[in-house]
Amino acid sequence: MSTPASVLIVGASAAGLSTAEALRRHGYQGRLTLLDAERHQPYDRPPLSKQILAGAWEPSRAQLRTDAQLEALRAEFVLGEPAVALDAAARAVTTASGRVLRGDAVVIATGLTPCRLPGQDGVAGVHVLRGLDDALALREDLTTAERLVVVGEGVLGAESAATARTLGLDVILAGMGHTLLGDQLGDVVGTMLTRTHTERGVRLRLGSVVEGLTGAGGRVTGVRLATGELLPADAVVVAIGSRPATGWLADSGLTVTDGVDCDSRCRAAEGVYAVGDVASWEYEGLGRRLRLENRTNATEQAQVVAANILGADRPYTPIPSFWTDQYDVKIQAHGLPSAAAEVDIAEGDPAQHRFTARYIEGGQVTGVLGWNMAKQARVLRQQALGSRQATQPFAPA
Numbered sequence: 001m002s003t004p005a006s007v008l009i010v011g012a013s014a015a016g017l018s019t020a021e022a023l024r025r026h027g028y029q030g031r032l033t034l035l036d037a038e039r040h041q042p043y044d045r046p047p048l049s050k051q052i053l054a055g056a057w058e059p060s061r062a063q064l065r066t067d068a069q070l071e072a073l074r075a076e077f078v079l080g081e082p083a084v085a086l087d088a089a090a091r092a093v094t095t096a097s098g099r100v101l102r103g104d105a106v107v108i109a110t111g112l113t114p115c116r117l118p119g120q121d122g123v124a125g126v127h128v129l130r131g132l133d134d135a136l137a138l139r140e141d142l143t144t145a146e147r148l149v150v151v152g153e154g155v156l157g158a159e160s161a162a163t164a165r166t167l168g169l170d171v172i173l174a175g176m177g178h179t180l181l182g183d184q185l186g187d188v189v190g191t192m193l194t195r196t197h198t199e200r201g202v203r204l205r206l207g208s209v210v211e212g213l214t215g216a217g218g219r220v221t222g223v224r225l226a227t228g229e230l231l232p233a234d235a236v237v238v239a240i241g242s243r244p245a246t247g248w249l250a251d252s253g254l255t256v257t258d259g260v261d262c263d264s265r266c267r268a269a270e271g272v273y274a275v276g277d278v279a280s281w282e283y284e285g286l287g288r289r290l291r292l293e294n295r296t297n298a299t300e301q302a303q304v305v306a307a308n309i310l311g312a313d314r315p316y317t318p319i320p321s322f323w324t325d326q327y328d329v330k331i332q333a334h335g336l337p338s339a340a341a342e343v344d345i346a347e348g349d350p351a352q353h354r355f356t357a358r359y360i361e362g363g364q365v366t367g368v369l370g371w372n373m374a375k376q377a378r379v380l381r382q383q384a385l386g387s388r389q390a391t392q393p394f395a396p397a
Helices: 013-023 067-072 132-142 153-166 182-199 295-309 375-387
Strands: 004-008 032-037 074-080 083-087 094-095 099-100 105-108 112-114 148-150 170-175 205-207 211-218 219-225 230-231 237-238 243-246 259-261 268-271 272-274 281-282 288-290 321-326 330-334 342-349 356-363 364-373
Touching: 004 099, 013 032, 013 295, 074 243, 105 295, 112 170, 132 237, 148 219, 148 230, 153 182, 153 237, 153 321, 182 205, 182 288, 182 321, 182 330, 182 342, 182 356, 182 364, 205 330, 243 342, 259 272, 259 342, 272 281, 272 295, 288 330, 342 375, 356 375, 364 375
Parallel strands: 004 032, 004 105, 032 074, 105 272, 148 170, 148 237, 170 205, 259 281
Antiparallel strands: 083 094, 094 099, 112 243, 211 219, 219 230, 268 272, 281 288, 321 330, 330 364, 342 356, 356 364
């Protein structure tokens, strides 16, 4: 395959920017264009629910690169222009303004779209938390609010609740699960995290179905549960999950299921690739597809996509990892921990709030986790899961 004369990257967040940077590091001299619906220079998303929301950071601190670094990339940034259509065969992207951009290679890095509650649009005080503008709007509300209701017991909901509670708000978190992060990390870790939030004063309504919102004068006043209980609120965070941002790919010629379907090289069609939260790729040696929603995957996958654009033939076979910071707790997970796995404490003591754990399914270690033991978790990852490019991933080393 010849080196493409131009590469068009749709999405200029971590995955898209990392792809562009990796291309330049590999010596690519062609034309680079990054198109993004947001008007901001590329920024990091993990701080949105923590440092930015808390007011500890100004927005500029979340920028991924300085102006000088972006200029050195020698790329054209087309910001504030949502992509609305792709012709995969022609490798042409149409924007909301009617502009048509083309590339000899196209990289889809459009990320996620947050799910919403029925009836929340247009109600003041109800927030999702995906982009920088979302975080700033919520931060503004939290400066005057006294009561916050968070809907959703996953990572984003738990982090938002922790940040708001640290700011002194009265926080209620409602979710369908029985523990925080239980679906991702299982009951052992979920129970500990649930206890941590309770001890910090967050009031929990777990195992609850949210029926709707109440409001007055166009502003939210509360969240109504299916049990009939009304949770009073001056502001609400809706963190009930996200879906891949693929609506603009209808009639593109690509296969879109849970994200953009790709082969093991992250290729969705000839000359078209997907990277980051939006990419569902065939994982060689695992026997199934994966789609990962975390910051680490965005940058790691970008390296493989860039290499393959330039003619390499590399499968993407990472050991997944993610982290979350809540209060004074730092959790780091590697591999594929799940609620179905048996959890074995490898080092430390949960009672002392410092430990590492193995996740075991079918007699095989499928994931490891560290609770305030990040370095030890990395060592355990290497011992239990092997190298990132292992032929048989997640097998004991």
